[in-house]
Amino acid sequence: MIRSSLDMFMELKAIDPNFVDAWGKPAVVSEENIKNLINKMGHDTSDETQLQNHYHEQERLHWLSLLPPVTVAQQADSYIIDICLPIDFVTDALIYQITTEDKKQIKQNIVATDFDLVAVNEISEIEFQCYQVALKVDLPQGYHLLEVFEKGNEEALTSMSFIITPSACFTPKAMQEGKKIWGSSVQLYCIKSENNWGIGDFSDLKVLLQKTADHGGDFIGLNPIHALFPAQPNNASPYSPSSRKWLNVLYTDLTNVAEFKSDQALQSTVNSPEFNDKLSSLRDSQWVDYQGVTELKLAILRTLFSTLNKGDKNTEKRLSAFNEYVALKGDALLQQAAYDALQFKFLAEDESLWGWPVWPEAFHAYQSEASQTWIEDNKQEVLFWCYCQWVTELQLEEADQLAKSLGMTLGIYRDLAVGVGKGSSEIWANHSVYCEEISVGAPPDILGPLGQSWGLPPMSPDQLYKSAYQPFIELLQSNMSHCGALRIDHVMALLRLWWVPDNATAEAGAYIYYPVQDLLNLLALESQRNQCLVIGEDLGTVPEGIDVLLEEAGVYSYKVFFFEQADDGGYISPAHYKNQAMAALSTHDMPTIKGYWHCDDLYLGKELGLYPDAEALAVLMENRVYCKQQILNSLHGHDSLPVAYNRDATQTGMDQTLNFALQTHLAKGTSALLSLQLEDFLEMEVPVNVPGTSDEYRNWQRKLSHNIEQIFDNEQIKTLLDNLTTARNEAVK
Structure with a gap:
């Protein structure tokens, strides 16, 4: 295939073969893998003519549409819109009409001086000219309809969804004023109680909210409750x-x-x-x-x-x-x-x-x-x-x-999964939105050395745009209901997703890019409307610059202590974490604190065949010993452990003193949010999930070791919770 044809098609579909891997090294997706991905998108890469025809057909449709299906803009005094017109219409008097979300109508003439010609194209012997038009209009935030009319004609030439947004997501006033808050996270189904029916339920959640609030906590973080x-x-x-x-x-x-x-x-x-x-x-x-x-x-x-x-x-x-x-x-x-x-x-x-x-x-x-x-x-x-x-x-x-x-301050903190299963109701009802022969995942990284393919068909960026982002908007509206915060799993999906063809292994995928600024603006709009803080899970392979975009959009970062290492291998002091972040010791995809310290996750990974060879496991083991020593050094250096506590990691098992010291150490940090897992209060060892496994491990089934009634009757745990509140209050100073 001629490279220029493939390049044109990759540009059309926002496929980028170049990326920086999780270890900071440049990586390039092979042409073979790119072609395989395009084939699974429904296009035959062996037929150059077919690719060229599709490219030109999309170009033709773009010009014939006159207006794009949607324009998303942050609230301002004026807005720039693109409009494509046949040359015969250019001298005609045109009117735009905006019908706001609350059904008010705004009409203005578009005069010749408003047009800024940016491109010309000829389709079927008709010359089209593309203009940028500045609309000076005072619009409220919301979902509006913009139509363009010829003067004297009641039928619109064209229309589009016109969405006006705030510049950043919602943050509660108390946090804006510097309040540092903490809460606990739990997989709701894991909860044991005296009254539930073998699975955690929303009455258990009420108990957790009450008990957590009693001890100074401000939220309960949940797994996706989809x-x-x-x-x-x-x-x-x-x-x-x-x-x-x-x-x-x-x-x-x-x-x-x-x-x-x-x-x-x-x-x-x-x-x-x-x-x-x-x-x-x-x-x-x-x-x-x-x-x-x-x-x-x-x-x-x-x-x-x-x-x-x-x-x-x-x-x-x-x-x-x-x-x-x-x-x-x-x-x-x-x-x-x-x-x-x-x-x-x-x-x-x-x-x-x-x-x-x-x-x-x-x-x-x-x-x-x-x-x-x-x-x-x-x-x-x-x-x-x-x-x-x-x-x-x-x-x-x-x-x-x-x-x-x-x-x-936040109350319930929900979690939005990155996708749905192939056999899901969401795909059954919305086939056109999804690329069904592809799965999203991740290239090889620290958590998944072989890469990951999650079995979740991605939404098509093309179809999202053509539908004026309605599927994305509905997701946000549903998941920001009845809560004070929303965690977005794999938040890099707003920028790009690793697409893996069904017939390929996880490392043989490629990144597809999404209209990140539009999606962030929509996120800000729904966040403000629902008074819902947004946390972005930004772990794994993170592209340069996305952290700045997310921060400017008011999205809180995710800082996991075990990953926050300096170049010399030492652990960054929580006092140096950025404010606009949530700090955590561990996550549902990681071992518990006790499991991490005793390397249970590495032994389990070996048993389940997650490592390519013995050498890879040996490297991980050696690194874990080094990390444990650095953690001990850091805690002693910050006076977070008793002076007499053992300083040699090879001779120190995980006990309650070290466990609770780690949690309190993180609570002293500067991040606005702190989330700690209930299983770590209970000093549990067994993980709830092992990434990269399905039937090999009983994922999403492990319960907590004690009933929630017992957790809050435990004097040591009650002391820990009170210490967390004290540490958070002192962190403000």
Whole structure:
């Protein structure tokens, strides 16, 4: 293939073969890998003519569109828009009309002097000229419609979405004034309690919020609480969901649903010895029994839905509220509900029909005639799954209201996964938005020496732009609801994503770039509207300059202590962390503090075959010993450990003194936010997730070692929490 053709196509699709790897070395994606990626995007790289034709067709469509589908701009006194016009229109009197989000209309003439010619092109013997036009108009922030008319003609020549945004994301006033806050993070499903049904729920979350606030904490950080696959309970990764717009219904505390409280017969069933035996078995397990929990909860949810639909005066008001919810949420809710219903239907017929890719072809899309007919014929079943979402969202809202009533600075801190699974409802309902033969992941880095492919098809930058970013906007709106902060997993996705073709290994991918400034502006708009602070998980292979963009956009960085090393190998003092950041000791993708210190993650990695050879493991082991010594040196150097505490890492095991000293040491730092894991309060060893594994390890199943009621009754832990609050208060000075 002629290089110029390939280069043109790569530019069109924002493919960059050059990047700097996690170790700071320049890397280049091979031409073979680039071609393979393009093939999986649906274009034949062996046919140069086809590539050229596609390129020129996209160019032609650009000129014929007159206006782009969307323009996103930070609020200002004037705005520059691009407009392409046939030469015959250039001398005509034109009018632009802006219909604001609140339905106000602004009209102005576009006079000849407003046009700044920037390009000329000829399509089908018609000359088009592209202009930049300065619009001097006072616009509120929000989602507006801009249309262009010929004077005297009531039909618009063209239109576009015109989105006006703030310049930066929201930060609470207390933090703007210098308050340093702390909170704990937890995988919600891991929580053990005296009352839950074998999986953490939103009532457990309320307890955590209350107890944390009592000890001076300001937030609880959660794993993604996205909708998973009730028909396939063991597909439990919160980072590979069915939909990021809806919730995991297993987090509902069924005993706290209004229908349960009014159903005496159901209460008797749940209080029976037989039922309590089931609950005890689910609660006592070291690992979450997703199959058992799901079967139990769905059976009760169906009874609750029947109670709602009795049609008596006791349920009339409640049923009316449910119907209002269904109407308000519209087609997006029906998509999720219908998918859950259909997945149960097909799996009941054939266990191999796990998701839409293997369903009968007529059902491969939500919009298909077969799907719509089935939905119409099975309204009550679809409404049942709408009900599951409703009661779950109500309980999340209650938890959020509790956090606010407690005066917590952030309260609930949610997590937005980077994508959805291939067999997800989100793709089933939005095929055009996703590149389905590609997975996002990461090139080889410290956490994943072989690279990572997460099995999550990426959104197409082209389709996002053509849809005026609506899928992205809806994601933000859903995930900024009922919380005070949102963590964006792999925040570099706003700039670029590592795309891995389905037929290739993780290292054989390439970076695809996204319109980062537009996405950051949209993030700022929804952040301010929802009063939701934004934290960007910026670990791994981080391109130069993205840190500046994120900081200017008001996005808080993510500083993990174990990665914050200076050039000489020593650990950077938390006193030197930047303010606009959240500090943490560990994450869900890393070992616990105790596991790290005892190298349990490295031994487990060896057992699971995660390292290319013995030499790679030996290097990691040697580095770990060195890092542990540097950590001890740093803690002693900052007087964070007793003077008499052992200074030789090779002779020092992880004990409570060292564990709690590490956490308090980080609390003294200058980052505005501090997040510590509940499992580290409990000095646990077993990780919740091992990156790069699926069936090799029981990811996303490990529970906490103690009930949450016991955690906050533990005197040593209570002292730790009080010390964290004191350290945070002193860090302000």
